[in-house]
Amino acid sequence: MAELPQPIVGTRGADVAGPRNPEVEAQNPDIFVPPATDSGGIPSLKFPFAMAHNRLEDGGWAREVTIREMPSLKELAAVNMRLGPGVVRELHWHKEAEWAYVMSGRVRFYLVDENRQTLVEDLGPGDLWLAPAGFPHAIQGLEEGTEFLLVFNDGNFSENETLLITELFAHLPREVLAKNFGVPESAFDGTPDAEKYIFRMPVPAPLDEVRKQLGAAAMTGSYVFRASEIEPNSFPGGATKIIDSKLFPVTNMAALMIHLEPGGMREVHWHPDADEIQYYLSGKARMTVFDAVKNARTFDFVAGDVGYVPKTLAHYIENIGDEPVHVLNVFSKPEYKDISLNQWMALTPPDLVKGHLDVDEPLMSSLRQGYQPVVGK
Ligand code: MN
Ligand code: MN
Numbered sequence: 001m002a003e004l005p006q007p008i009v010g011t012r013g014a015d016v017a018g019p020r021n022p023e024v025e026a027q028n029p030d031i032f033v034p035p036a037t038d039s040g041g042i043p044s045l046k047f048p049f050a051m052a053h054n055r056l057e058d059g060g061w062a063r064e065v066t067i068r069e070m071p072s073l074k075e076l077a078a079v080n081m082r083l084g085p086g087v088v089r090e091l092h093w094h095k096e097a098e099w100a101y102v103m104s105g106r107v108r109f110y111l112v113d114e115n116r117q118t119l120v121e122d123l124g125p126g127d128l129w130l131a132p133a134g135f136p137h138a139i140q141g142l143e144e145g146t147e148f149l150l151v152f153n154d155g156n157f158s159e160n161e162t163l164l165i166t167e168l169f170a171h172l173p174r175e176v177l178a179k180n181f182g183v184p185e186s187a188f189d190g191t192p193d194a195e196k197y198i199f200r201m202p203v204p205a206p207l208d209e210v211r212k213q214l215g216a217a218a219m220t221g222s223y224v225f226r227a228s229e230i231e232p233n234s235f236p237g238g239a240t241k242i243i244d245s246k247l248f249p250v251t252n253m254a255a256l257m258i259h260l261e262p263g264g265m266r267e268v269h270w271h272p273d274a275d276e277i278q279y280y281l282s283g284k285a286r287m288t289v290f291d292a293v294k295n296a297r298t299f300d301f302v303a304g305d306v307g308y309v310p311k312t313l314a315h316y317i318e319n320i321g322d323e324p325v326h327v328l329n330v331f332s333k334p335e336y337k338d339i340s341l342n343q344w345m346a347l348t349p350p351d352l353v354k355g356h357l358d359v360d361e362p363l364m365s366s367l368r369q370g371y372q373p374v375v376g377k
Helices: 022-027 165-170 174-181 207-212 341-344 348-356
Strands: 046-048 054-057 062-067 075-085 088-095 098-114 119-125 128-131 137-150 231-233 238-243 254-262 264-271 276-282 285-290 295-302 305-309 314-319 325-331
Touching: 022 174, 054 276, 054 305, 075 088, 088 165, 119 128, 137 276, 174 285, 207 276, 254 264, 254 314, 264 305, 264 341, 295 305, 295 325, 314 325
Parallel strands: none
Antiparallel strands: 046 305, 054 062, 062 075, 075 137, 088 137, 098 119, 098 128, 098 137, 231 238, 238 254, 254 325, 264 314, 276 305, 276 325, 285 295, 285 314
16 A cells, blocks of 8 residues: 655654545645645635535435535535436525536526516536526426536525425415416316425427427526637636626626636636635646635645635635646626736835835736736746
8 A cells, every 4th residue: 555645844744643534635635734834714615515415306416515514605605416318406496596507418497587588598518597586497407418506696595495386386275376376276186295396307399399388478598698609718827718797797696717727827816895606627726715814724626626715815726737627716796806916016116015025026027917817837
């Protein structure tokens, strides 16, 4: 057996004499042996979906990372859901808005808005939808099934606490239902007495056919966005796409999609008004989060992990592996905003900067006023 790494750096640290979990240690090298610059008491800002309770249902599953999994999740929560071919996430609504990113397969999304417009759209990998709070919607896997990530704009959200059409019918008096629809009470003899939540149905008919069934209803496409068709902005070391309310007007959650080449890094920055939730799609990355006055903690991430950064706290994301890192950042505000450390210094009179940090060349001439969110090796 290969010798296990020990938490020893020079004269600091000592070997582990007690029980060990080498797999978890190996995935968290910067937790096991933190950089010497880490300090103080930043709470955990990482939770893997692999450690989230998985709700297995007929033909699909759902798992969530909320304030219950990670107490730092104040403004945002995440859900990862899989629906097999035809499998439906029941007609429902919730108190929070729902932002979605399709990861695999194809999915049909249904929504009705407050203007009585209806949406029926098919989406594929890289596409988004946004269900505003209170707007009823449903999700269905097409032939290949689908898997997607959902982000909600409240850390206290739970996928298990949504308002469901089945439960609504089960909890209204029969005579009220009869009066509401103008039908005899016997019309409701077959309605279920509990939620269906995720359940099998046949793969639905092609889009055109299904839309035709809605007759003269006003159709809308406003609540979906084909982010897969947007060209990223390239920089040395990687590329980014910002999808916020400027491009996708109905969204109240901005998104930044980041691609980092090996050695590439999302530069040191922070967000003045929004919490950031992160979902890692591929690769190996690390992030340090800095808070007043001398708090800093470094976290490691692989595909399927969720990270979090409370608003105004400085952070970077560094690719520390041999493969590209793809990570989604979703924010609790409609418009994307960030402050770059490098640009802040470049836009401050040089003598003032030098006087603070006791620096000179080559740092001063490396500062750049232009936007470059990703840097190379
Ligand atoms: Mn929903
Ligand atoms: Mn950020």
